[in-house]
Amino acid sequence: MKIESLVKYCTELTPAENQVALYILQHKEAVQHYTIQQLAVETFVSKSVIHRFCKKINFDGFNELKIQLAKEVSIEKKSEEKIDVNFPFSPSDSQRVIAQKLLWLYEETILDTHNFIRLDELRKVVSILHQAKIIDVYTHAHNINIAENFQDKMLSIGRTVNCEDSFYNQRCRAIASDQNHVAIILSYSGQATFIPQITKALYKNEITTILIGRAGNHAQLDYIKYRLYISDKENLRKRISQFSSHIAMQYILDLIFSCIFKIDYEKNLEFIQKGIEIVDDRVIENEK
DSSP: OOHHHHHHTOOOOOHHHHHHHHHHHHSHHHHTTOOHHHHHHHHTOOHHHHHHHHHHTTOSSHHHHHHHHHHHHHHHHHOSOOOOSSSOSOTTOOHHHHHHHHHHHHHHHHHHHHHHOOHHHHHHHHHHHHHOSEEEEEEOGGGHHHHHHHHHHHHTTTOEEEOOSSHHHHHHHHHHOOTTEEEEEEOSSSOOTTHHHHHHHHHHTTOEEEEEEETTOOTTTTTOOEEEEEOOOSOSSSSSSOHHHHHHHHHHHHHHHHHHHHHTHHHHHHHHHHHHHHHOOOOOTTOO
């Protein structure tokens, strides 16, 4: 996760630590060459304040923070053009330009989402889903296709995933869930109106619930146990389409599927091969 995001979503910073954060973000290139004493002088704080700031945003110390700064500065210099994920192309752009800009948008979205991944949280989620007998996906209408894509991949290795396409059916499934079920909620904002009733029903039935949504999404804190965050650059209303959030959701679900697949790699390959012989009746000539 980028330093800017770590600062943005850290709710424990003191005014002095916020002062350090602001200075670092405004002087990235310079700070990567500072000693801790130099930074203390420039920000009018003590070295202990800087140490505490580094700890709060998950760095062991100032040197580790400087290494991350250097990486971010290098990446920013290599970036040919900043893409507005909400309006990635303009009316004057040619089809060639639009194709290139969407490529950049995809790359930036996946990289940004990748930087939000907390490996310890991902390991727990994958372990829970691997052990689950039934996985239920709850989501809003425009994410149903992403959920169904995940369902199809999981079905190919013999795993049961449900993704109801109506709120009524989703509520009924939540109410009927038992300890064989694990729930995934797909919601970029975390503010969708279907979420409160679903999460409360799942919590009442003691169902482990996982939310996949944008960073900083703290919806239903009392009812949702695990969270996997995606890129947070998309505006909820001012946008052409959900380009970024859809790509990010797809990336995370593909990542989850891949990690589950890897646990029983040979067994899953064998299952897929057996399934192809039954469900795929195409005659394909010259297949290698």
